[in-house]
Amino acid sequence: MTEDALLRRVHGLWVGLAVVTGAFPAGGDVVIVHSARSRLCPPGWAGIVRLADGALVTGPDEPRTGLLRRALAGMPVDDLVRADAVAARLPVVDVLGPAVLAYLPxxxxxxxxxxxxxxxxxxxxxxxxxxxxxxxxxxxxxxxxxxxxxxxxxxxxxxxxxxxxxxxxxxxxxxxxxxxxxxxxxxxxxxxxxxxxxxxxxxxxxxxxxxxxxxxxxxxxxxxxxFTELGAQLSVRLDAVDRAASGQR
Structure with a gap:
């Protein structure tokens, strides 16, 4: 299996787990969407998956998804799966990961x-x-x-x-x-x-x-x-948006 074919297959897996439509981001793009049924993370959490040079982020509700979009705008793709970098921009109260994702044809x-x-x-x-x-x-x-x-x-x-x-x-x-x-x-x-x-x-x-x-x-x-490492995964639980907006962490 070629690297491109492997990546396409893995892209399909994580788009399906995110319960979203469209292709997995690539070329340095980051897509942040609201998906209450996302399996990128535990229920009620925000999920972040980076594969190669693209990243997909799901928020559990519209307010937190909006917060994710504002806070993570312009952030380098690699930093999105660094817990310290994400916590510096968001009111993170719990973390799972980061974890490396590897695959084996x-x-x-x-x-x-x-x-x-x-x-x-x-x-x-x-x-x-x-x-x-x-x-x-x-x-x-x-x-x-x-x-x-x-x-x-x-x-x-x-x-x-x-x-x-x-x-x-x-x-x-x-x-x-x-x-x-x-x-x-x-x-x-x-x-x-x-x-x-x-x-x-x-x-x-x-x-x-x-x-x-x-x-x-x-x-x-x-x-x-x-196995070939293709990306990484991070899940974060965010504080309530009203407290985050008031500056409470």
């Missing part, structure tokens, strides 16, 4: 051989891994949301690494990976993720990898498998 996949086994979602051994990893890492991994088989590696009876994917629109597989804290640094994530990615590609899906911008370990795993 079949012709770029670099698989890793591994003796993994599979478990169904919700299996007791997967719940034990999530408990060992803690609520924050487990929630960030997204492993509880997968609807594929879960590919696991064990140390004795215990599952110490697991990966699967959640089916997203536009035939996208959102890859989810989790490793037990005391087993990290041993390439277990790469091995389980390789199995999940291979399964997704065999199913005709485009794997997507989302990692915190500062999460170098996760990004390293993705790059090793062949």
């Amino acid at each position: 079949a012709d770029r996949f670099r698989p890793v051989a591994a003796q993994v086994t599979t478990l169904p979602t919700g299996h007791d051994d997967i719940r034990a891994l999530m408990a060992a990893a803690g609520p924050d890492d487990s929630a960030e991994s997204g492993l509880a949301d997968v609807d594929s088989p879960v590919f696991v590696l064990r140390d004795g009876p215990d599952v110490v690494a697991a990966a699967g994917y959640e089916r997203w629109p536009e035939s996208t597989a959102h890859v989810c990976v989790l490793t037990a804290p005391d087993h990290r640094g041993r390439e277990l994530a790469r091995r389980t993720a390789s199995a999940a990615v291979g399964h997704a590609l065999d199913s005709g899906l485009l794997p997507q990898w989302r990692a915190r911008l500062v999460g170098e370990a996760s990004r390293k795993v993705a790059r090793a498998l062949g």
